[in-house]
Each structure stands twice: as C-alpha cells, then as structure tokens.
Amino acid sequence: MDPILILYSVLVALGIYLLYSRATKLSLNDIPGPEPESFWLGSLGRLTRGLVGVVDAAWQEKFGGVAHIKGPLGQDLLWVCDPRALQFIQNGAYNFPKPSERIALATLTTDNGLVTAEGDIHKRQRRTMMPAFGMPESKALFPIFSRCADSITTRWKDQLFDVAGQSTIFNINKWVSCATLDAIGEAAFDHKFGAIDDQEGEFIRSYQSLMIKTFGSQKDGRIIFQSLARFVPSKVLVYFYDHLPSFGFLRWNRAVAHKFAREMIANKDLALAKGTSSHDVMSILVRANNTEDEKKKLSELEMVSQMRTILLAGHETTSTALSWGLLELAKYPEYQTKLRKEIHDREAIIKGRGFNVNDLDNMPFTQACVKEILRLNPPVYHIHRVAGQDVAIPVARPIITKSGKEIREVPVPKGTRIILSIVAYNRDKAIWGEDAHKFNPDRWTNLPEKRDATIGVFGGLATFAGGTRSCIGWRFAVYEIQAFLIELVANFEFAPTEASKKIRKEPCAIMAPTIEGEMERGAQMPLKVTLVQREV
Numbered sequence: 001m002d003p004i005l006i007l008y009s010v011l012v013a014l015g016i017y018l019l020y021s022r023a024t025k026l027s028l029n030d031i032p033g034p035e036p037e038s039f040w041l042g043s044l045g046r047l048t049r050g051l052v053g054v055v056d057a058a059w060q061e062k063f064g065g066v067a068h069i070k071g072p073l074g075q076d077l078l079w080v081c082d083p084r085a086l087q088f089i090q091n092g093a094y095n096f097p098k099p100s101e102r103i104a105l106a107t108l109t110t111d112n113g114l115v116t117a118e119g120d121i122h123k124r125q126r127r128t129m130m131p132a133f134g135m136p137e138s139k140a141l142f143p144i145f146s147r148c149a150d151s152i153t154t155r156w157k158d159q160l161f162d163v164a165g166q167s168t169i170f171n172i173n174k175w176v177s178c179a180t181l182d183a184i185g186e187a188a189f190d191h192k193f194g195a196i197d198d199q200e201g202e203f204i205r206s207y208q209s210l211m212i213k214t215f216g217s218q219k220d221g222r223i224i225f226q227s228l229a230r231f232v233p234s235k236v237l238v239y240f241y242d243h244l245p246s247f248g249f250l251r252w253n254r255a256v257a258h259k260f261a262r263e264m265i266a267n268k269d270l271a272l273a274k275g276t277s278s279h280d281v282m283s284i285l286v287r288a289n290n291t292e293d294e295k296k297k298l299s300e301l302e303m304v305s306q307m308r309t310i311l312l313a314g315h316e317t318t319s320t321a322l323s324w325g326l327l328e329l330a331k332y333p334e335y336q337t338k339l340r341k342e343i344h345d346r347e348a349i350i351k352g353r354g355f356n357v358n359d360l361d362n363m364p365f366t367q368a369c370v371k372e373i374l375r376l377n378p379p380v381y382h383i384h385r386v387a388g389q390d391v392a393i394p395v396a397r398p399i400i401t402k403s404g405k406e407i408r409e410v411p412v413p414k415g416t417r418i419i420l421s422i423v424a425y426n427r428d429k430a431i432w433g434e435d436a437h438k439f440n441p442d443r444w445t446n447l448p449e450k451r452d453a454t455i456g457v458f459g460g461l462a463t464f465a466g467g468t469r470s471c472i473g474w475r476f477a478v479y480e481i482q483a484f485l486i487e488l489v490a491n492f493e494f495a496p497t498e499a500s501k502k503i504r505k506e507p508c509a510i511m512a513p514t515i516e517g518e519m520e521r522g523a524q525m526p527l528k529v530t531l532v533q534r535e536v
C-alpha cells in the first residue's frame with residue numbers, strides 16, 4: 001500500500017478521534033466564572049492571599065453556587081458553595097479524594113493520620129478512632145474545658161486587680177490558644193502542657209501560630225508550584241517538602257511532636273497493662289486498638305500520627321473560632337450583654353455548682369451565639385477535593401451556562417481540582433437571610449423552615465464539613481467553645497481597640513487573626529478586657 005495513503009489515513013483517523021473526544025469529553029468551559037487575574041496565577045492569587053471570604057462573597061454574588069475558575073498556567077478548577085453540590089461531594093467522599101499534592105503537604109503536618117488517609121485505610125482508622133469522639137465521651141470532657149477556661153479567669157483577675165478601672169488590653173488569641181492547648185492536653189492525652197503558666201515552653205512555641213508561619217502570605221512561586229505539584233509523584237513531593245527552607249518551622253514542630261507522642265503512647269500502653277488507663281481520647285484509642293483484630297489495628301506510626309492529627313486539627317481551629325467569636329461580641333455589645341445575662345441567670349439557679357452540659361439545654365441564647373460564631377467565621381474556610389472520575393455534580397439552584405442553557409448538573413472531568421467554599425456556604429443569603437454577612441445570633445430562632453439541603457454535622461453549617469470525612473472532633477469542639485464562652489463572658493467585658501480595627505482574616509489553611517502589617521508577629525486579637533463587677 002502507498003505509504004502516503006497510509007499516512008493520510010492515519011492523520012484523518014487521528015483528526016476524527018480528536019474531534020470526537022473533544023465533542024464528548026466533559027469540560028467546564030461553558031460554566032461561568034471570573035476572569036483570571038493573570039495566566040501565571042489564574043484566580044488563585046486573589047483567592048489565596050486576599051482576606052478570607054472576600055473573593056468568595058464576590059463570586060457567590062455574581063455566579064451563584066458554582067464557578068469555573070482558572071488556576072495557574074490555565075488549569076481548570078471548580079469553586080463550589082451550592083448546598084446540594086457540597087452535600088453530593090461530601091457524601092461521596094471516596095469518589096472525591098483529597099488532591100495528592102495537598103496530601104503530601106498534610107503529611108508534613110500530621111504524618112499518616114486520619115487527615116491524610118484515603119479509602120480503606122481511612123475507613124479503618126476512622127472506625128478505630130470513633131469510640132473516642134462519641135457524644136458521652138465528649139460530654140465527659142466539659143469539666144476539663146471549664147477548668148482550662150477558668151485558668152484564664154484566674155490569671156486575668158490577678159493582672160487586673162491593681163489596674164485602674166480593672167481594665168486592660170490583652171492579645172486574646174494568645175491566651176485562648178494556650179488554654180485550649182492545655183484543654184486538648186488534658187482531654188485528649190490526660191497530660192498537662194502547662195501552657196497557660198509557661199507560654200514560652202518548647203512544645204508550646206512549636207504550636208504557636210504554626211499555620212501562619214507555614215502557610216501565611218504565599219508568594220507567586222509557591223502558588224504556582226503548589227498547582228503544578230499534582231504532576232509530581234507524592235514521594236518526591238514529600239522529599240521536597242522535607243527539605244524546603246520555608247517549612248523549617250513545621251519540621252521543628254514535627255520533631256517536638258514526635259518525641260512527645262512516642263513517650264505518651266508508651267505511657268498509655270503501660271497504664272493499660274497495669275489496669276490504670278484513664279478516659280482521655282488517646283487512652284480510649286489505645287484501648288480500642290488493643291481489642292481490635294490484628295489486621296485492623298493502627299501501627300505505631302499511625303498512632304503517633306493520630307496524636308499529631310488531634311493536636312493540629314483540634315487546637316488552632318478551636319482557639320481561632322473563640323478569638324473571632326469574642327471579637328464579634330466586642331463589636332456587638334447588645335448581644336454580649338444578652339449572653340452575659342443568660343449566663344448569670346443560670347448561675348443564680350445552679351448556685352455555685354459549676355456549669356455542666358445539661359445546663360446548656362436551658363441556655364438557648366448561648367447556644368445561638370456558638371452557632372453564629374461558627375457560622376460567620378469558620379476557621380477552616382476551604383476544603384480541597386479532586387473528581388476521582390468524570391462526574392455530573394447536581395446543584396440545588398439551576399445554572400445558566402455561558403451558551404445560555406439552564407443546567408441542574410455540572411459536568412466535571414476526572415482530575416478536576418474542586419474548592420469547597422465553606423465560608424461562602426455559611427454566608428449564603430438564600431439560606432441564612434439578607435443579613436448573612438452580619439453577626440446576629442437571633443437569626444437562629446427564626447431561620448426559614450425549609451433549606452435547600454441539609455449539610456454538615458452541626459446546625460446545618462458547613463463549618464465541620466459533612467459526610468464520611470466530617471470533622472471527627474466536632475462535639476469536642478462545640479463543648480469546648482461553649483465552656484470557654486460561658487466562663488469568659490460571665491467574668492469579663494470585651495470591647496474593640498484601635499488595633500482591633502486593623503485585624504485581617506489571614507488565609508493560611510485556617511482563618512487566622514493577624515494585624516495589618518504585623519504578620520510576622522503571628523496571630524493577634526487585641527481586645528480591651530474589663531472585669532465584670534459582680535455581687536458577692
């Protein structure tokens with residue numbers, strides 16, 4: 001056969017194949033979205049460096065629940081806050097795994113724990129850990145949380161005793177961060193870190209503002225590298241992160257945390273053998289691991305990883321939520337006064353017994369404040385996933401495509417990186433009302449009966465995510481926030497300061513509070529604190 005004819009036939013066949021696959025291949029091209037700011041960064045510069053929630057709010061206003069955005073070098077990404085789409089992705093978690101480049105990064109922060117596990121390994125780890133995070137186990141921790149919150153009260157009262165007007169400015173974040181580290185130490189490990197007394201100890205320092213120091217203020221090169229990292233094998237990436245100078249602080253944290261975790265697990269094993277094991281999260285986990293069938297057990301590295309996971313996932317998240325919450329209460333004194341009145345009224349009823357979880361049933365405004373705090377300023381504002389295969393993602397509200405079609409399902413090609421916007425969902429006006437961007441705890445008493453889709457594990461909020469990979473420690477966090485709020489608002493009044501007007505919602509995987517131009521000083525939340533005068 002004539003070779004020229006063969007060549008032509010091959011080229012024609014190839015052309016037909018390319019046309020066919022282009023016509024049948026799923027594409028996001030018809031889905032509306034913002035113009036990229038540049039080819040190099042796409043829209044990710046603004047999204048990852050601007051104040052948390054600002055770009056999300058603009059996209060939600062303009063494009064609704066779904067937007068096709070460009071990443072660095074023209075990559076296609078999907079940004080989602082539509083309730084039905086979030087529900088679909090979170091309920092089918094194993095079809096939407098975490099992107100490999102994100103797992104490589106998370107491995108540096110939590111090793112091979114629950115946060116980085118996928119598929120069957122995740123299922124096995126989660127099953128072993130669940131007994132430690134049930135309702136009764138979490139309720140039992142309430143007195144620990146109250147005690148740790150009280151340790152702030154004692155220190156602040158000491159400091160305010162001699163001050164005129166019994167009032168001064170504290171960096172709330174630092175105090176709350178230390179007390180919540182103590183709380184997680186006792187509740188999760190039956191260990192006293194003593195952070196509130198020694199705020200400069202090695203372990204404490206290795207966790208202070210960890211996320212800001214590691215993920216704050218990302219340079220262009222880092223954003224581009226992080227996007228291209230999807231093409232690099234995970235092992236190479238992990239090696240790379242292990243040697244990159246900008247992750248030096250995180251590596252130090254890892255060394256300190258590993259030493260602590262290994263000692264702790266050895267102690268727990270010993271206590272179990274002697275029959276003196278206690279009720280903290282890790283002891284429950286060690287016990288559960290000892291009774292599991294050999295094949296389902298967690299290895300030593302997995303146990304160490306779970307300790308790091310709990311420390312990381314459970315500490316800065318909760319202290320951040322509390323810091324933002326106290327700022328909102330400072331900005332809205334009428335709600336602060338209402339909350340304090342409910343707490344004092346309840347104190348009068350329980351007559352010095354100390355609060356317990358059952359008291360919360362009779363404190364609706366306190367509960368409303370906690371929900372509103374977690375709604376308005378979710379510490380984890382974005383979640384990252386990848387489409388494991390070609391998929392049509394359903395949406396609650398139809399989308400009008402660029403070509404003018406109305407669609408109820410978004411066609412998403414396999415491999416597409418998806419950003420789940422918790423912060424946008426939590427401020428969706430169709431769900432939370434026209435004042436969704438404002439702190440208003442009263443909204444919880446008159447929310448619309450019917451919502452588009454119930455997502456999340458707490459209050460219909462996306463704050464703790466939902467489905468198979470929802471936050472395992474959400475009850476722990478909610479009780480902790482309740483206990484701290486009750487203690488602090490009962491005893492102190494919070495007011496804004498000149499510096500607090502310059503607070504930024506810093507994007508660094510969590511929404512950290514920093515002061516404009518002072519990011520190198522870490523998380524700051526300077527509020528004026530005044531001792532509440534009480535009858536004796």
Ligand code: HEM
Binds near residue numbers: 115188309318378469
């Ligand atoms: C206000 C506090 C907290 C917030 C806002 C929060 C939020 C979240 C979110 C959004 C996720 C899902 C992340 C993803 O899938 O990419 C998550 C997962 C997780 N959280 Fe939390 N969390 C909080 C407190 C805690 C606490 C106190 C603990 C433990 C004591 C904890 C342990 C975990 C763990 C282990 C996971 C991974 C679950 C899995 O993948 O199966 N979190 N958290």
